[in-house]
Amino acid sequence: MVSQSLPHAGEFGREGARGVLWLERAHEWVVTVDHKKIGLMYIAYSLVFLAVGGVEAMLMRIQLAVPDAHFVSPEVFNELFTMHGTTMIFFVVMPLLFGFANYLVPLMIGARDMAFPRLNAFSFWMTAFGGLLLYFSFIGGSGLYGAGSAPDVGWWAYAPLTAKAFSRGHSTDYWTLALLVSGVGSIGTAVNLVTTVLSARCRGMTLGKMPLLAWLNLVMGGMVLGAISPLTAAQVMLCVDRYLGGHFFDTQAGGSAVIWMHFFWVFGHPEVYILVIPAFAFASEIIPVFSRKAIFGYPVMVAATVGIAFVSFSVWAHHMFSVGMPSYGNAFFVFSSMLVGVPTGIKIFNWLGTMWGGKIIFSTPMLFCIAFLFQFLIGGLTGIMLAAAPFDWQLNDSYFVVAHFHYIIVGAILFTIFAAFYYWYPKFTGRMMSETLGKWHFWLFVIGFHLTFDFMHIPGILGMPRRVYTYMPDRGWGELNMIVTIGAFVQTVAVLIFVVNLIRSYFVGQIAGNDPWDAWTLEWATTSPPPPYNFAELPTVRSRRPLWDIKHPEDPDWKYE
Amino acid sequence: MFRSLIPLLASPGATLAGFQPFPPHIFSPASTPAEQIYHLSIMVLIVCAVIFAVVGGLLTYSVIKFRRRSNDDRREPAQVYGSTQIELAWTVIPLLIVVVLFLTTARVIHGIQDAPEPAGAINVTVIGHQYWWEFRYPQYGVVTANELWVPVSDSNQPTPTFMTLLSADVGHSFWVPELAGKTHLIPNQVNHMWIDPQRTGVFLGQCNLYCGVQHAHMLLRVDVATRADFDRWIREQQMPAVEDPAVAAGRQVFETTACVNCHTIRGTIANGRFGPDLTHFMSRETIGAGVLPNTPENLRLWVQDPEAVKPGCLMPSMNMTPQQLTELVSYLESLR
Numbered sequence: 001m002v003s004q005s006l007p008h009a010g011e012f013g014r015e016g017a018r019g020v021l022w023l024e025r026a027h028e029w030v031v032t033v034d035h036k037k038i039g040l041m042y043i044a045y046s047l048v049f050l051a052v053g054g055v056e057a058m059l060m061r062i063q064l065a066v067p068d069a070h071f072v073s074p075e076v077f078n079e080l081f082t083m084h085g086t087t088m089i090f091f092v093v094m095p096l097l098f099g100f101a102n103y104l105v106p107l108m109i110g111a112r113d114m115a116f117p118r119l120n121a122f123s124f125w126m127t128a129f130g131g132l133l134l135y136f137s138f139i140g141g142s143g144l145y146g147a148g149s150a151p152d153v154g155w156w157a158y159a160p161l162t163a164k165a166f167s168r169g170h171s172t173d174y175w176t177l178a179l180l181v182s183g184v185g186s187i188g189t190a191v192n193l194v195t196t197v198l199s200a201r202c203r204g205m206t207l208g209k210m211p212l213l214a215w216l217n218l219v220m221g222g223m224v225l226g227a228i229s230p231l232t233a234a235q236v237m238l239c240v241d242r243y244l245g246g247h248f249f250d251t252q253a254g255g256s257a258v259i260w261m262h263f264f265w266v267f268g269h270p271e272v273y274i275l276v277i278p279a280f281a282f283a284s285e286i287i288p289v290f291s292r293k294a295i296f297g298y299p300v301m302v303a304a305t306v307g308i309a310f311v312s313f314s315v316w317a318h319h320m321f322s323v324g325m326p327s328y329g330n331a332f333f334v335f336s337s338m339l340v341g342v343p344t345g346i347k348i349f350n351w352l353g354t355m356w357g358g359k360i361i362f363s364t365p366m367l368f369c370i371a372f373l374f375q376f377l378i379g380g381l382t383g384i385m386l387a388a389a390p391f392d393w394q395l396n397d398s399y400f401v402v403a404h405f406h407y408i409i410v411g412a413i414l415f416t417i418f419a420a421f422y423y424w425y426p427k428f429t430g431r432m433m434s435e436t437l438g439k440w441h442f443w444l445f446v447i448g449f450h451l452t453f454d455f456m457h458i459p460g461i462l463g464m465p466r467r468v469y470t471y472m473p474d475r476g477w478g479e480l481n482m483i484v485t486i487g488a489f490v491q492t493v494a495v496l497i498f499v500v501n502l503i504r505s506y507f508v509g510q511i512a513g514n515d516p517w518d519a520w521t522l523e524w525a526t527t528s529p530p531p532p533y534n535f536a537e538l539p540t541v542r543s544r545r546p547l548w549d550i551k552h553p554e555d556p557d558w559k560y561e
Numbered sequence: 562m563f564r565s566l567i568p569l570l571a572s573p574g575a576t577l578a579g580f581q582p583f584p585p586h587i588f589s590p591a592s593t594p595a596e597q598i599y600h601l602s603i604m605v606l607i608v609c610a611v612i613f614a615v616v617g618g619l620l621t622y623s624v625i626k627f628r629r630r631s632n633d634d635r636r637e638p639a640q641v642y643g644s645t646q647i648e649l650a651w652t653v654i655p656l657l658i659v660v661v662l663f664l665t666t667a668r669v670i671h672g673i674q675d676a677p678e679p680a681g682a683i684n685v686t687v688i689g690h691q692y693w694w695e696f697r698y699p700q701y702g703v704v705t706a707n708e709l710w711v712p713v714s715d716s717n718q719p720t721p722t723f724m725t726l727l728s729a730d731v732g733h734s735f736w737v738p739e740l741a742g743k744t745h746l747i748p749n750q751v752n753h754m755w756i757d758p759q760r761t762g763v764f765l766g767q768c769n770l771y772c773g774v775q776h777a778h779m780l781l782r783v784d785v786a787t788r789a790d791f792d793r794w795i796r797e798q799q800m801p802a803v804e805d806p807a808v809a810a811g812r813q814v815f816e817t818t819a820c821v822n823c824h825t826i827r828g829t830i831a832n833g834r835f836g837p838d839l840t841h842f843m844s845r846e847t848i849g850a851g852v853l854p855n856t857p858e859n860l861r862l863w864v865q866d867p868e869a870v871k872p873g874c875l876m877p878s879m880n881m882t883p884q885q886l887t888e889l890v891s892y893l894e895s896l897r
């Protein structure tokens with residue numbers, strides 16, 4: 001037992017101190033290899049960075065609310081958008097998704113833990129360290145000899161802006177090294193997820209009988225292994241350029257700026273599918289429960305996901321349509337980018353098919369999933385528009401694209417993450433979140449989201465580029481930017497309500513019991529929260545919904561699947 | 562609350578372009594590439610709008626029709642696991658839509674990117690710098706900056722402008738929405754684009770690939786003129802700098818300060834290449850790639866301390882005395 005390695009309470013504490021010292025409790029968390037604790041640490045870590053990234057966004061939105069503003073300097077603004085993007089992707093959404101996957105996958109496949117518990121802990125701490133390293137750049141900024149300030153090269157760090165000649169000091173190096181470090185963490189988690197799903201399923205649970213969340217995290221894990229490697233390679237090459245006299249991307253010495261773009265986007269595009277596929281997983285678990293029907297077309301959902309994963313590795317240069325590739329090169333990427341929309345659309349149709357003929361319950365998790373469906377549809381369609389390269393020649397790198405990807409990252413991914421919080425919080429803590437606060441959170445966030453991101457498409461159409469710290473008053477972008485900023489404030493209020501709900505419910509939330517939602521997957525077969533060993537006895541399953549079979553012995557799934 | 566954000570300096574953009582009845586946007590094409598893109602985008606928008614109406618309509622319908630009623634008996638509904646026919650239908654139909662969209666798009670890509678250069682085309686070499694544009698007309702021996710003059714093109718006698726895009730430092734992007742889609746300027750790579758403006762006027766744009774601190778102020782003006790006006794402009798640009806003895810003192814300041822290391826004024830000893838060519842500086846409407854209108858007061862502000870106007874730009878302040886500044890500005894004002 002871990003706590004026996006520490007002195008007894010009373011040796012350091014007061015004589016007769018009751019209970020476990022906070023030091024012992026903290027120590028327990030620091031050295032844990034329990035997938036549930038690691039999952040919660042990932043989630044807590046992400047929420048802190050969500051607040052930080054949100055503050056960065058608000059500072060930018062205040063600066064952009066009126067033309068020619070001087071709220072922040074151009075240097076600070078450029079650091080803000082770089083840090084906002086890098087933080088949100090690598091230190092908010094990815095850790096959130098890894099956290100939920102860590103907690104849920106072993107439970108849902110009837111296992112006691114992940115396949116490699118110590119690798120699991122190592123991966124978390126590497127990711128965490130990466131985030132701290134990135135943010136140290138702010139502190140190291142003014143005064144510490146040799147340290148730079150926060151990176152300001154954009155989250156894609158295009159060459160040759162990142163060359164020593166154009167990025168003096170060490171700010172770019174913080175970006176590179178922080179992501180290299182957290183990349184190691186991501187690869188570790190991916191290895192763990194893939195191995196766990198492939199080898200630790202309980203008896204009777206063939207691949208065709210495991211929950212979609214397990215399938216989609218398996219696919220996501222595979223994609224991480226394929227996508228992080230080119231990023232790591234590119235970052236190592238960048239370090240060689242900056243410090244060892246290399247010229248991979250050094251255009252002044254014959255290097256290629258475009259090859260950085262290829263390496264980055266070969267990572268970058270699959271990365272956004274890595275972010276969205278676990279979001280699909282949440283929707284695929286929550287929508288059936290709140291429609292009271294099994295997921296429509298399980299095998300097609302699996303096939304579509306695998307299809308998306310493969311095709312998504314072939315679309316990357318749609319981020320580079322304006323780079324000067326020849327016409328047939330551009331045409332290929334138009335085709336692959338439009339093609340990936342087909343399996344994606346199929347998934348939307350299957351969720352629709354799940355709700356069809358059901359009995360939809362509008363609890364907070366389902367509200368967020370319904371909004372997800374509409375918003376993902378819209379974001380996906382603006383993606384199809386952008387896949388038409390000539391249209392992209394106009395709108396690429398404008399606020400239209402910023403609106404499009406925030407529609408997906410916030411409107412689809414963050415919405416399903418909120419749904420996942422409301423759905424699984426009872427399992428993690430044993431208490432329900434407040435439905436009242438949840439509905440306030442939902443409606444305010446929907447209003448704020450649409451105020452910001454619907455209107456954000458228009459400045460792009462009017463010619464507003466992204467990554468500009470200000471703009472001229474005669475371009476007609478002022479009023480629209482003001483509306484966008486107001487929406488951001490509304491979203492902030494909504495998220496604050498969510499945080500209050502998270503904290504308050506832990507203390508006064510209604511006791512949840514094992515299965516508050518009358519759901520069908522294995523995590524609901526154990527206590528809330530589960531014991532460290534997950535299940536007293538490892539289950540044996542006969543279908544995709546083991547608890548449905550138990551609750552409906554006259555009409556079990558295994559008769560019909 | 563936002564008053565504090567509005568600077569005390571007169572808002573520079575207000576007098577820039579003159580009155581524009583509606584801000585420029587991608588759906589008001591004035592040139593063939595922009596027009597072809599416009600037609601394609603309308604078609605794509607219509608297809609997407611129909612998909613949204615159908616799928617969104619079905620989603621809305623299902624959320625209303627299949628909601629659990631308050632008098633529900635709490636029995637589970639019929640469990641339907643899937644349907645092969647439906648899955649096939651909603652796979653095949655989207656695939657067909659993709660094929661149609663792809664073929665239409667490929668045609669437009671080919672039409673724009675592979676368009677042959679006609680005999681009467683104007684050639685411009687565009688070189689992107691941190692934070693200004695260099696324009697060279699090899700056919701005429703003209704070098705200027707930030708404001709691109711081109712002739713209007715007629716479909717009977719086309720005189721499009723074919724541009725070669727280069728960069729002196731980092732990546733930039735040339736985007737004037739009413740004239741064409743954007744194409745990047747990548748160092749160590751040669752890119753091409755073309756425009757054939759069908760009407761005269763001033764078209765605004767700006768750098769569209771993040772290139773550093775003052776990316777936001779690397780603005781573009783394209784002046785589309787009648788052929789006659791364009792030819793006159795070319796002739797004026799080809800002449801060496803005006804030599805006005807009244808501003809000899811200012812010219813002396815220019816030639817003895819470090820200005821000559823970065824700027825060219827043809828006909829003088831100044832032949833620096835790092836900064837914009839100033840030979841016909843007064844023929845431009847703006848200073849600093851669009852950051853200020855070109856007025857004597859603004860010019861004085863700019864020369865005195867460029868960093869205060871455009872923080873992070875690469876032109877240093879030469880810490881001149883007010884007397885030197887007055888003389889220098891008078892000289893620059895003479896460079897018509």
